[in-house]
Amino acid sequence: MKKVNNNFSSARRNFLRRQRKDKFFVGFWQIATLVIFLGLWELLAGVGAIDPFFFSCPSRIAVTIVDLAGSGNLFIHIWTSLYETLIGFLIATALGFIIAVLLWWSERLRKILEPYLIILNSLPKIALGPMIIFWVGSGSGATIVMCVLICVIITTISMLNAFIACDSDKILLMKSMHANKFQILFKLIIPNALPEFVSVLKINVGMSWVGTIMGEYLSSKAGLGYLINYGSQILKLDIVMASIVLLCVLAGGMYFLVAPLEKRYKKNG
Amino acid sequence: MKKLLELNNVKYFYQTKESEIEALSDVNFSLEERAFTSLVGPSGCGKTTILSLIAGLLVPSSGEILLDGQKIQKHDARIGYMFQRDHLFEWRTIWQNIILGLELQKKHKDEKKLEFAEELLKKYDLYAFKSKKPRQLSGGMRQRVALIRTLVLEPALLLLDEPFSALDFQTRLKVCDDVHEIIKREQKTALLVTHDISEAISMSDKVVILTKRPAKVKKEVLLNLSGATPLGRREDKEFGNYFELIWRELL
Ligand SMILES: Nc1ncnc2c1ncn2[C@@H]1O[C@H](COP(=O)(O)OP(=O)(O)O)[C@@H](O)[C@H]1O
Numbered sequence: 001m002k003k004v005n006n007n008f009s010s011a012r013r014n015f016l017r018r019q020r021k022d023k024f025f026v027g028f029w030q031i032a033t034l035v036i037f038l039g040l041w042e043l044l045a046g047v048g049a050i051d052p053f054f055f056s057c058p059s060r061i062a063v064t065i066v067d068l069a070g071s072g073n074l075f076i077h078i079w080t081s082l083y084e085t086l087i088g089f090l091i092a093t094a095l096g097f098i099i100a101v102l103l104w105w106s107e108r109l110r111k112i113l114e115p116y117l118i119i120l121n122s123l124p125k126i127a128l129g130p131m132i133i134f135w136v137g138s139g140s141g142a143t144i145v146m147c148v149l150i151c152v153i154i155t156t157i158s159m160l161n162a163f164i165a166c167d168s169d170k171i172l173l174m175k176s177m178h179a180n181k182f183q184i185l186f187k188l189i190i191p192n193a194l195p196e197f198v199s200v201l202k203i204n205v206g207m208s209w210v211g212t213i214m215g216e217y218l219s220s221k222a223g224l225g226y227l228i229n230y231g232s233q234i235l236k237l238d239i240v241m242a243s244i245v246l247l248c249v250l251a252g253g254m255y256f257l258v259a260p261l262e263k264r265y266k267k268n269g
Numbered sequence: 270m271k272k273l274l275e276l277n278n279v280k281y282f283y284q285t286k287e288s289e290i291e292a293l294s295d296v297n298f299s300l301e302e303r304a305f306t307s308l309v310g311p312s313g314c315g316k317t318t319i320l321s322l323i324a325g326l327l328v329p330s331s332g333e334i335l336l337d338g339q340k341i342q343k344h345d346a347r348i349g350y351m352f353q354r355d356h357l358f359e360w361r362t363i364w365q366n367i368i369l370g371l372e373l374q375k376k377h378k379d380e381k382k383l384e385f386a387e388e389l390l391k392k393y394d395l396y397a398f399k400s401k402k403p404r405q406l407s408g409g410m411r412q413r414v415a416l417i418r419t420l421v422l423e424p425a426l427l428l429l430d431e432p433f434s435a436l437d438f439q440t441r442l443k444v445c446d447d448v449h450e451i452i453k454r455e456q457k458t459a460l461l462v463t464h465d466i467s468e469a470i471s472m473s474d475k476v477v478i479l480t481k482r483p484a485k486v487k488k489e490v491l492l493n494l495s496g497a498t499p500l501g502r503r504e505d506k507e508f509g510n511y512f513e514l515i516w517r518e519l520l
């Protein structure tokens with residue numbers, strides 16, 4: 001459908017016009033929702049209907065962000081969290097993928113480890129927090145470990161399920177063409193699970209931020225989680241809110257980096 | 270004519286947790302070289318099992334399968350297998366799907382084989398779709414791609430497991446004709462499993478009828494119909510009689 005056809009029928013023209021209108025309408029209200037929300041918030045805080053000390057307000061958040069940026073520490077906090085999240089995300093995704101491949105490879109190993117996977121998956125990882133600090137000390141290391149713990153099990157389980165779900169007739173087809181197990185893995189099982197992998201990436205973006213903030217709450221000297229904790233302890237809720245806003249931007253940004261992959265690979269499924 | 274494949278007293282049992290399932294009790298038949306043979310029988314009687322045994326994906330519990338007089342081995346390049354569904358890989362282009370077998374057997378750098386693959390694509394009107402993805406093709410075209418994927422490996426014997434059953438009736442008649450033509454032109458020996466009696470009669474030189482599970486050969490029917498294509502053979506006066514004969518055996 002790459003050819004451009006200029007002789008549209010009127011029905012087609014109408015259809016396209018309606019589509020454009022729809023798109024505009026949705027886009028408009030997406031922005032309007034934000035503007036109205038922020039405006040209302042600012043207004044209610046301004047007239048004293050809500051207490052800005054507890055609820056902050058957009059202008060105070062903006063000022064706080066500028067102040068923090070001026071003091072030079074803001075970027076350290078952002079960078080710390082971003083770095084912990086990215087490293088945690090990458091390690092967890094790679095590790096989970098590799099474990100899933102091993103478990104696919106050996107049905108015996110899979111059967112042996114299955115109950116443990118289920119237990120580990122249902123365990124709230126935050127419970128391991130104190131232990132993590134004993135093992136790796138406080139700071140970025142502990143945060144990354146928390147991040148990995150939160151993402152790795154679910155990555156393993158999702159990928160393993162995707163690997164196993166591969167049509168057994170497709171495997172038979174590969175065997176009928178004399179494929180060995182490596183070839184079945186690399187030419188069928190893994191590419192076949194690519195759409196699922198993209199889903200896992202998307203989930204892991206969210207989960208790794210959960211891990212990072214939890215890790216930083218637990219013990220840290222920098223990061224947005226640290227900033228939130230710090231702000232609440234000195235009763236500067238503006239700092240808390242400002243950090244949350246920044247978190248939204250970063251997590252959202254990372255999500256939108258991964259999302260286009262989905263468009264590309266989901267169609268194949 | 271020379272016998273390409275012989276099954277002698279082949280038995281097969283499936284082992285499951287609950288029980289032992291006798292799938293084949295005593296199967297004996299043979300395939301003449303370059304002949305088209307169909308295998309019909311009640312559903313679940315063991316037809317797919319027979320193909321898997323011939324393809325070396327399973328090993329007989331007893332009895333022997335001879336290809337060209339020798340016991341069949343795993344990974345015999347002389348045998349090609351075509352499944353009920355095309356199983357094209359959606360992430361690969363048509364061309365990449367077609368050379369999948371060559372790739373698996375590390376022959377994808379062999380110029381001669383690649384040329385042959387291109388030739389097949391051209392001959393069977395798929396060349397224009399070479400770099401398209403499978404989802405852009407119709408069901409009939411996909412099935413032809415699946416056949417070419419098998420033919421590229423130049424097997425002497427083609428095993429076809431209900432390859433048309435997923436297609437709608439119109440497409441099916443057309444694809445039957447296409448596949449029949451391709452197989453005859455490339456001078457292959459073919460064994461077709463089908464549950465459609467008229468399909469079996471229109472395509473084959475011989476129909477092997479199986480009993481219900483555990484399968485034995487109930488009867489072999491040699492066909493002698495005029496007409497160059499399956500569609501043409503359906504016009505033959507004898508067609509109805511053969512149908513009647515086979516249908517009665519399957520009751
Ligand atoms: N992997 C298996 N394990 C146990 N039983 C099987 C297996 N595959 C097939 N069977 C059984 O063997 C019989 C023959 O199966 P199959 O050869 O697929 O039949 P057909 O192709 O004629 O429909 C069926 O009753 C089926 O239930």
Ligand SMILES: [Mg+2]
Nearest residue numbers: 316317318430
């Ligand atoms: Mg079957």
